[in-house]
Amino acid sequence: MATQQEYLSNTQIPFPSYHDEADDDDGALYSHEEAQATPRFSHLLTSVLGSPFLTTSDLPGDADTAYAPSIPLDRMDDDAGLDMETVDGAFASVPRSFTITRPTSPTPSFRTDTFSIVNWNPEMYNLMLPGNGDGTPRCSFLQTGRRTISGYPSSHWSPTPSPTKVSRSLTIGMGFLPKIWDALREGSPSKRGRRRPAIPSWQDPELEYYSDGLIDYANMMPLDGEEGELIDDEACFIDVRAITGIDIVSHLPLELALYLLSFLDLPSILACLRVSRNWNHLARDNSIWRTLFSLREDDGWCVDLRRAHRENSSSLRMPLSMMPAPLELNWYHLYRNRQELDRRWSNYPGAGLSADLSDEAVAEQKEVTKAWEPKVMRISGHGDSVYCLEFDSSRIITGSRDRTIKVWSLKTGKCLATFAGHRGSVLCLKFDRDWDILDDGSMDMDDNVPRKGFMVSGSSDCTVCVWDLWAIPTWGGEPRITAEVRAVLPAHSGGVLDLRIDSRWIVSCSKDALIRVWDRETLSLHCTLRGHEGPVNAVGLQGNRVVSASGDGKMILWDVVTGARLRTFEGHDRGLACIEFKEDVIVSGSNDCKIKVWDANTGACLRTLTGHDFLVRALSFDPRSGRLVSGSYDKTVKVWDLRSGKMVREFRGCHASHIFDVKFDHCRIVSTSHDRKIVVLDFSEGLDTSLFV
Structure with a gap:
C-alpha cells in the first residue's frame, strides 16, 4: 500500500504536511496558488474516507477573495447576504447551499442506561466541566479516569496557544476535519502496532483532562465503543470470520481432512455433501464410504472381494491371481445399493435410513407407502414334492420325493444337473457354498480343470450319501456341474430327517430318535x-455344540466332543419341527404354530413369535442383520425382526401347498413346497449385488 506522501505526490492533492519530532513545531500550509491548481482536499476525503465532506477551500470565490480555510464566527459579517450555516460546533461557517446535512446523533434517553455507559447528568457535568454557558453537557469518564473529549475553549475558537502540547494538524486551521483524519490515521487497525503506548492521564504531564487547551489527538488511545458515538475506524471494523466461522477442514491436508470425516455417521456425511463444493468433494471420497460401509458389518453388510475378480476373469476370459485392492471398488455405489436393498426388505420405505424411528412413525409409514414387491421366479422340474434346498451365490440344489437331487441356476432358473443316488426320498442335504471359487478370487480355467466340492444328503432310505462335486468351467457360460457318490453311511434305522456340516463334523438325525x-x-x-x-426332526451345529429338536416337544444341547448333555429346553406346547442354531442364539419352530428364540448359554426363552396358522416347518435367520424367515404349512412365508419380535413382511400366494423348506440371503428368499415348485423372491432387481454376502 502506498504511503501517505506517495499518495499525495501521485495525486497532487494539497495536504497538510505532518512533521517528525525532529522538525520544527510550526505547521506548514500550501500556498493559495497551489491550492487553486490542484484538486480540492475534499476529494481526498471523499476517496479515502468514503464521506463527501466539504471544506472551506471548496467555497466559491475568485483567487483574491477566496475564503480562508477557516472563518471564525466573530469575523462573519451578518450583512454579507450569504445564507451561512455553522459546521460541527461552530468552528467554521459555510454557505448553506454548499453543505451536506448529516443525520443528527440519537438523543440519549433519560429513562434508560442502554444508550451509553456515560451517566447523563447535566448538572454534574456543568459543575465539573467548562461549558459554553448554555448548559450543554460534556462527555467524560470521571470514574474510570479515562480521557475526555472536552478541551475546547468555552466560548469560541481562539488562536491562543494552549499550555498543552498541540498537534500540528490543529495549527493548519482546517477545523474539525484534520482532527478526524488524525484519529483515523493513528487509530486504524493497520497502524495500531506503531502507536505510542498509552500513558494514564495522571502520569502524562502533557495531557490535561480539564484544561482549556487542545488535546494531542495523535497520541490519544482509539475510541473503543464506550464513548457512545464512535468516530474511530475500528468501531466499524467487522471481523467476518467471527460471524461465518473458519473452514478448518478445507485448510487441512487432504489425508487429515478425510481422517476427520471418517468419524462421522451417515446423516453427518450427507450434511457435509451440502456444505460447499470442497466439502462435497471430500465427503464423496471413496475411503469415507468404505468406512461407512464397514461400520455396518454388525448388521450383516459384507462384500466378497473374490467375486470382484471372478467377474473380471469372466469378462477377460483369463484367471486373475490377486484380489483387487479395497479402494478399487466404488464404495459409494456399494453403500447406496445395500441401503436400498435393506429398504426393500422392510414393509416401510425408510427401513435403511430410519433405524431410530418410533413405532408410531413406522406404523404411519406402513399405512402411507406401499412396500416393495420382490420379483418372483418359479422353477419347475421335479416330479414330486421338493423337501429340501440349499443355495449359494450362483446355484440352487434341491432334494425331492422323486429321489433325485437337482442343481439349478440361481439367475436363470435353468436346470444344470440331476443326480440320482438314493433309493428313497431325499429329505435333507448340505453342501459347501461357492466351492468353485478359488482363494484368490478367480475360477480355475486352466485346461478346464474342475474344482472339487463336498455335499451330503439324507434320505428316507436311512442312509447318508457323501458326494464329490465338480464345477467344470465353460467359456461364456455357467460351469458344468457333475457329482459322484464317495460313500454311503448306514447311519440310522429310520429316515434321515436333517443334516448339518462344518469343516470338522457331519451331524445327522433320524426318526429313530438318535443323533x-x-x-x-x-x-x-x-x-x-x-x-x-420321539423322532429328532432337526439339528443345529455350532462349533462343538449340537442342539436337537424332537417331536417330543423338547430341545437338548449337546457337547460333541464328550457326548454329554448340556441343557434341556422346554417351552413349546407340541412337537418341534425345525431348528436353527447360530452363534449363541437358537430359534425353534413347532406344531403349536409358534416360533421361540432362546439363549443357548442360559436356556432362557428370549421371545415368542406368533403369526402362523399351522405348523412352522422351516426356519432360517441371520444373527447379524436380525432377520428371520419362516415357512409354514399355512402356505405363507413370513419375515421377522428377530430383535423386536415383530413381523416385517408376509408373502402369500407363492405356493399352492405346504411349504417344506425356506432359505434366504441378503437379496432373495428361496422356498420349496409340496406343489413341486421352487419359488425365488428377488429383492435386488435393478441393483448390483454381485459382491454382497
Missing part, C-alpha cells in the same frame, strides 16, 4: 447322542 456325529475327513462315526423320546 449321530461323523468325522468329515475320515467319515468314521464319532459318537451317538441319545436322549429324545
Whole structure:
C-alpha cells in the first residue's frame, strides 16, 4: 500500500504536511496558488474516507477573495447576504447551499442506561466541566479516569496557544476535519502496532483532562465503543470470520481432512455433501464410504472381494491371481445399493435410513407407502414334492420325493444337473457354498480343470450319501456341474430327517430318535447322542455344540466332543419341527404354530413369535442383520425382526401347498413346497449385488 506522501505526490492533492519530532513545531500550509491548481482536499476525503465532506477551500470565490480555510464566527459579517450555516460546533461557517446535512446523533434517553455507559447528568457535568454557558453537557469518564473529549475553549475558537502540547494538524486551521483524519490515521487497525503506548492521564504531564487547551489527538488511545458515538475506524471494523466461522477442514491436508470425516455417521456425511463444493468433494471420497460401509458389518453388510475378480476373469476370459485392492471398488455405489436393498426388505420405505424411528412413525409409514414387491421366479422340474434346498451365490440344489437331487441356476432358473443316488426320498442335504471359487478370487480355467466340492444328503432310505462335486468351467457360460457318490453311511434305522456340516463334523438325525456325529475327513462315526423320546426332526451345529429338536416337544444341547448333555429346553406346547442354531442364539419352530428364540448359554426363552396358522416347518435367520424367515404349512412365508419380535413382511400366494423348506440371503428368499415348485423372491432387481454376502 502506498504511503501517505506517495499518495499525495501521485495525486497532487494539497495536504497538510505532518512533521517528525525532529522538525520544527510550526505547521506548514500550501500556498493559495497551489491550492487553486490542484484538486480540492475534499476529494481526498471523499476517496479515502468514503464521506463527501466539504471544506472551506471548496467555497466559491475568485483567487483574491477566496475564503480562508477557516472563518471564525466573530469575523462573519451578518450583512454579507450569504445564507451561512455553522459546521460541527461552530468552528467554521459555510454557505448553506454548499453543505451536506448529516443525520443528527440519537438523543440519549433519560429513562434508560442502554444508550451509553456515560451517566447523563447535566448538572454534574456543568459543575465539573467548562461549558459554553448554555448548559450543554460534556462527555467524560470521571470514574474510570479515562480521557475526555472536552478541551475546547468555552466560548469560541481562539488562536491562543494552549499550555498543552498541540498537534500540528490543529495549527493548519482546517477545523474539525484534520482532527478526524488524525484519529483515523493513528487509530486504524493497520497502524495500531506503531502507536505510542498509552500513558494514564495522571502520569502524562502533557495531557490535561480539564484544561482549556487542545488535546494531542495523535497520541490519544482509539475510541473503543464506550464513548457512545464512535468516530474511530475500528468501531466499524467487522471481523467476518467471527460471524461465518473458519473452514478448518478445507485448510487441512487432504489425508487429515478425510481422517476427520471418517468419524462421522451417515446423516453427518450427507450434511457435509451440502456444505460447499470442497466439502462435497471430500465427503464423496471413496475411503469415507468404505468406512461407512464397514461400520455396518454388525448388521450383516459384507462384500466378497473374490467375486470382484471372478467377474473380471469372466469378462477377460483369463484367471486373475490377486484380489483387487479395497479402494478399487466404488464404495459409494456399494453403500447406496445395500441401503436400498435393506429398504426393500422392510414393509416401510425408510427401513435403511430410519433405524431410530418410533413405532408410531413406522406404523404411519406402513399405512402411507406401499412396500416393495420382490420379483418372483418359479422353477419347475421335479416330479414330486421338493423337501429340501440349499443355495449359494450362483446355484440352487434341491432334494425331492422323486429321489433325485437337482442343481439349478440361481439367475436363470435353468436346470444344470440331476443326480440320482438314493433309493428313497431325499429329505435333507448340505453342501459347501461357492466351492468353485478359488482363494484368490478367480475360477480355475486352466485346461478346464474342475474344482472339487463336498455335499451330503439324507434320505428316507436311512442312509447318508457323501458326494464329490465338480464345477467344470465353460467359456461364456455357467460351469458344468457333475457329482459322484464317495460313500454311503448306514447311519440310522429310520429316515434321515436333517443334516448339518462344518469343516470338522457331519451331524445327522433320524426318526429313530438318535443323533449321530461323523468325522468329515475320515467319515468314521464319532459318537451317538441319545436322549429324545420321539423322532429328532432337526439339528443345529455350532462349533462343538449340537442342539436337537424332537417331536417330543423338547430341545437338548449337546457337547460333541464328550457326548454329554448340556441343557434341556422346554417351552413349546407340541412337537418341534425345525431348528436353527447360530452363534449363541437358537430359534425353534413347532406344531403349536409358534416360533421361540432362546439363549443357548442360559436356556432362557428370549421371545415368542406368533403369526402362523399351522405348523412352522422351516426356519432360517441371520444373527447379524436380525432377520428371520419362516415357512409354514399355512402356505405363507413370513419375515421377522428377530430383535423386536415383530413381523416385517408376509408373502402369500407363492405356493399352492405346504411349504417344506425356506432359505434366504441378503437379496432373495428361496422356498420349496409340496406343489413341486421352487419359488425365488428377488429383492435386488435393478441393483448390483454381485459382491454382497
